[in-house]
Amino acid sequence: MATVEDVRWLGSSxxxxxxxxxxxxxxxxxxxxxxxxxxxxxxxxxxxxPKEERAALVAAQPHRFRMPRPSDLRFNWVEADLAALNPAEAREFVVDAWRMVVPKKVTRAYDLAHPDGPG
Structure with a gap:
């Protein structure tokens, strides 16, 4: 079961x-x-x-993931029940979400520094 504390340090770092x-x-x-x-x-x-992938994610695992509210459907966004994620999965989702909003050179530098993914 993941908690906010499992990812807070990552998002801040x-x-x-x-x-x-x-x-x-x-x-x-x-x-x-x-x-x-x-x-x-x-x-x-x-x-x-990614908008084009979220319907499949939600359909495959509706007990874990939900579509955003109707007013947010225009955004690249999905929602998850933290209790249904393990801490490693939650960290992966945070890093993947971050990758969507930073330049590619920043993600390449992260990949070089963290070849095994988020800790």
């Missing part, structure tokens, strides 16, 4: 990433782009995810 609280909700941003956000009760994690 990724290049160009910083954490903010918006209306009490923890979010991670690169510039003004939010790539990970948690529900107020910290039981759900929304994260950047």
């Amino acid at each position: 990724l290049e160009r990433s910083y954490q903010v609280y918006v209306r009490g909700r923890l979010k991670f941003r690169v510039k003004q782009i939010v790539y990970v956000a948690f529900s107020l009760d910290e039981t759900e994690m929304g994260f950047a995810f």
Whole structure:
């Protein structure tokens, strides 16, 4: 079972990433782009995810993943139940979401420094 604490350090350590609280909700941003956000009760994690792949993810694992609310369908976004993820999976989703909002040269540098993926 993953928790916010399993990924907070990671989101804060990724290049160009910083954490903010918006209306009490923890979010991670690169510039003004939010790539990970948690529900107020910290039981759900929304994260950047390719629009063209999210329907398949949600259909395959509806007990773990949900489509974003209708007003957010235009964004590259999906939501997950943190209790249904293990900590390593949650960290992978955070890094993959971050990759969507930073330049390729930044992700290449991360890959060189972390050949085995997020810790």
